Amino acid sequence: MADRKVRVRFAPSPTGPLHIGGVRTALYNYLFARQHGGDLIFRIEDTDSTRFVPGAEEYIIESFQWLGIKFDEGVSYGGNYGPYRQSERREIYKQYVDQLLTADKAYIAFDTPEELSKKREEIANFQYDASTRGLMRNSLTMSTEEVERLIADGHQYVVRFKIEPGRDVHVDDMIRGDVVINSSILDDKVLFKSADQLPTYHLANIVDDHLMEVSHVIRGEEWLPSAPLHVLLYEAFGWTETMPRFAHLPLLLKPTGNGKLSKRDGDKLGFPVFPLEWHDPKSGEVSSGYRESGYLPEAVVNFLALLGWNPGNDEEVMSMDELIRLFDLGKCSKAGARFDFMKCRWFNHEYIQLSDNRRLAEQFMPIVREHGVDETIERVEKVVEMMKNRVDFVKELWDLCSFFFIAPETYDEKTVKKRWKEDSAQVMSDLATLLEGLDDFSLAHQEEVVTKWIEDNELGMGNVMNAWRLTLVGEGKGPHMFDISSFLGKEETLRRMRRAIEVLK
């Protein structure tokens, strides 16, 4: 057991877009698998036929591709333990349910959903368990003949797990330690549903994890209460020797207020809760995604990795490789983590600084084109290099740097008032003449000549530069003036200056 190969899985249900919390769970599984040279399996848990949403499976796969989380086997990846879609494993589950039935560890129950909900209304805290199953319509209270007759007559039935009461069940959790729950508080869970003739999560999960030789189950804390049930199922099948180790992750909470993170919070506070944009096939509703909102996948991964785990030191900006090297389930926190989207923005800012300018320019290019500007990638790359340190997102670049591509038509009133002095027109005119005479319009040469000219004539650096900025930019923002003028080139610089002098006088 100790030297068993590490095999972990991420097993979502295709009921909609992948929630950001699910992304983190998958990420932790990925980091763990990579660190231990193990396998990561992608399994689809579609045992609830009523909640199936078309497109969800494809969406999830695309999300992980974007994030750089790679699976080794599973739906769309192949592998030797398939099929990896639970709806395609019906026969397998059937066989294991029969095994439990034969061993008297499960039983057949005929109680309808209506009968059960009536029971729950009548009796406070009603639970289908050892104390009540003697009162219900099942194979424990009926004769074999009667059970067979009902089945032959086509009566619907479920299979329930027969839980022995009064036992302390231990779950050895890698994050929480030894969790003990008495089996008396567990109910006889339905293992096989009559409605769609499919197993429930609990049964399918245990059978698949066993058959797929899963060594560690890393999942959300919402599963902790049913972990004892799962331990009991491993026992019932006689699989305790190879039972996976469990790790239940803390949940992601709302940025403010009470409760866990929901789609609503994202809409309200303006951040995505899904990795990619999602178009709901039923309602037609569109939900924003991290990718479309301009987040870099590395930033999302880094931010998520630190939500509930940290390396134990002050390091925060870490690549996927570093995360793989440093990740440690034992260092995961136990309490839920509030989702601080401002910090996620900050990570994006950091990763933009670390990003290759060409890559950012390629992302920025479509926005530039949208504004009717035809520029080469090299020129756009230069702008990106000058401006990227002031944005959190690539798409914020345009508002800060459109003047590189489009000459100002109007001049910001406040800036004119503040920066355009009595002598500005004359100074700009002189500067234009000076610049016109330059054969070398490079940044360094301009800087040398112009600075000397300002000093020689005692014009004042701020006085000249601010007025000059107004003529080229149209307002008081942007990088250093020589960066702007040398990017624009002599001809465009002079044209803008002369036009401004004309308009502002």
Add this chain to the structure above:
RNA sequence: GGCGCUUUCGUCUAGCGGCUAGGACACAUGCCUCUCACGCAUGGAACACGAGUUCGAUUCUCGUAGGCGCUACCA
């Protein structure tokens, strides 16, 4: 209601019996400066409460309170 998990600055967290309780985000101020940013520096800001154990508890134990989850023929 029952059961379980959980609790350090506003937020994410470090701490694993003795610390001026550290870092980051956010916030404030200052510096830099031709503007706007970036950056840098500084600052305010936390051990939920009550009992134990101990020479000594943020740290260990037990309560209380708050938070979270589960309590379906959903996962």
